Amino acid sequence: MRDSAGGPRVLLRRLRELMAEALDPQERLDHIVREIAQNMVAEVCSLYVLRADSMLELYATEGLNPGAVHLAQLRLGQGLVGTIAASARPLNLSDAQKHPAFTYLPETGEEVYHSFLGVPVLRAGRTLGVLVVQNRTMRHYREDEIEALETVAMVIAEMIATGDLARLTRPGIELDLSRPVSMTGLPFNEGVGLGHVVLHEPRIVVTALFNEDSDVELDRLETALDSLRLSIDDMLSRRDVAFEGEHRAVLEAYRMFANDRGWVRRLQEAINNGLTAEAAVEKVQSDMRARMMHMTDPYLRERMSDFDDLANRLLRQLMGRGPDALAEIVPKDAIIVARSMGAAELLDYPRQKLRGLVLEEGAPTSHIVIVARAIGLPTVGQVKGAVSMSENGDAIIVDGEDGQVHLRPQADVEGAYAEKVRFRARRQKLYQELRDRPTETKDGVPVDLMMNAGLAVDLPQLAQSGAAGIGLFRTELQFMVAAAFPRVEAQERLYREVLEAADGKPVTFRTIDIGGDKVLPYFKGAQHEENPALGWRAIRLTLDRPGLLRTQIRALLKAAGGRELRMMLPMVTEVNEVRQARDIIDREVRHLSRFGYLLPTRLKIGAMIEVPSLLWQLDELMQAVDFVSVGSNDLFQFVTATDRGNTRIADRFDPLSVPFLRILRQIVRAGDQSGTPVTLCGELAGRPISAMALLGVGFRSISMAPAAIGPVKAMLCELPLSDLSVMMDEALANHSASTDIRALLRDFANKHSIAL
Ligand code: PEP
């Protein structure tokens, strides 16, 4: 860029003036390209905008034939402009016509120009168009000129995103940005949600683009970077990093990036070119994201996510925005779109305004998904690109039944979904009618359908769903959403509330199950673990920290005074752990009775079967407990050595397979032999087809998310269970281990007109 022309700062100032002037959009664009050409001492400056039909249309030009505006067009990937748009990378050529991708558009009259610099117009890593300058002479544009053009492109991206250019499109044509997009992910929680996008923290929308004073902005950047670095160092220096929820390696990478000179230099450069510090962060990040989007190396892509997180932290520092400000901007029909998020973060949103959740990551048994299910939120996970395709406020539909997400849906799609919602409402009504019918199979076998819960917000569902009780109360959720360990009084209050809401129906409280993927940021006892799922968690942790367990047991015993109390121990690996826990419980009972407290009328202690080693001590286990409950999420994870939170392998193995069902049947039989009640409370219980399989191998009590009870009950009422049991026995006994059980179940359901 020549100094004589004023440099990028002057240009940005001019652009700001132009944005503020009362011009019609075409006039404004014409002025803008003229200013850019003048400022960059280029003979040509042209803007191409990407349309929904993947064509790049010439929207404005200085220097090319003005008659070609809105007529000249190139397909995405075609010509130099199409190549830039498709690759999201700049092209800098001293002799453009020699480039193999060069395509001659006769209407533009561009043949006399040799040198060519084009940059993508990017927003959140998405290409919205291409901005080009050209000169007659064969010259090579300098790095700082590329940088300057990219900065201008960012301003244009903002114009496109705010809908400024939409008025220039011809009838029937749409810009790419407003294009309806349908994406497919995995259905994580059923239900259909219609509403508007709320981007979860990962993207902060920067609106103040132009700086008043670069030095002030550079100072702001430096201060924000300093506190960012300090906070990362601080996190790293703590010994309990594993419990911060952020793996040490990620933090190390953050630290490396935060000190990365190239990154910092690019940020400073963008500020020097006239952007505010936050716009500079957004610009540098958008460029990087667009370039990395084409990378297939999973490691590099993962690093990109780290960079994204870091940039967002920096933006939050700069914009001084805490997560709580989010609640205010949430519309009344919010659909949260996030790359990933913690369970506690979801609960920060005002629940009554939430209509759905879309995650780029997530696995069906990860805790965010369990919480989403608990609060009945239609959820689709593993939707690639959802965050960068969405803008806050976009209309969106989430279909948790078939895993579809429709962004900016067309009227007919919206109409079809409105119909689907009405259909679902009719079905819900049917479930409600079923609610008061006895829960038994078609051939008269009674089954207990229980619900899972974990927070006070779940309690109204007990009556609404018609559950026979709470089969799993995840007490750790109260700990996960708190800022510090809940005091004994707070625990007791919650447990009492639960028992009162249950009104005599059985409730099984699981003792605190933390560790693994359930992190408590304030828990300072843990060390970094290579394999947290196999590490110091659940009953292992609480036996080593008996103070924690004692407090909880005391709260439970007091809350259940005068009632039955059922307690369940998570992640039991050997029977001895049950005995140790019993000792602690007995001691607490003695303590409370000495002080004259009203004690529970009956105390039942159960173990969860989640660790495979229990399978070889089932008889002994059954003698040591009053009941068992299969935690199929963890049991399946350990039996198949498949990390339940790892999206890459989430679907690889099927729990409805001969080996896993044989295991489940073995557990039921051991229970029957010893007269010990057996139930199952993993996510398997909540889908009609897998619930059917569970009944087929002998379960007569299962516990699931409240919203699943209606569909499971509808299945059950039509189910001839004795026929199914015969079929399952035969399949598990005789067929090969690779028999397609899912297909068998589907056929059976079809034959008996059971809707799955
Ligand atoms: C399970 O592992 O199946 C279970 C019910 O416990 P959680 O999902 O809370 O680990």
Ligand code: MG
């Ligand atoms: Mg578990």
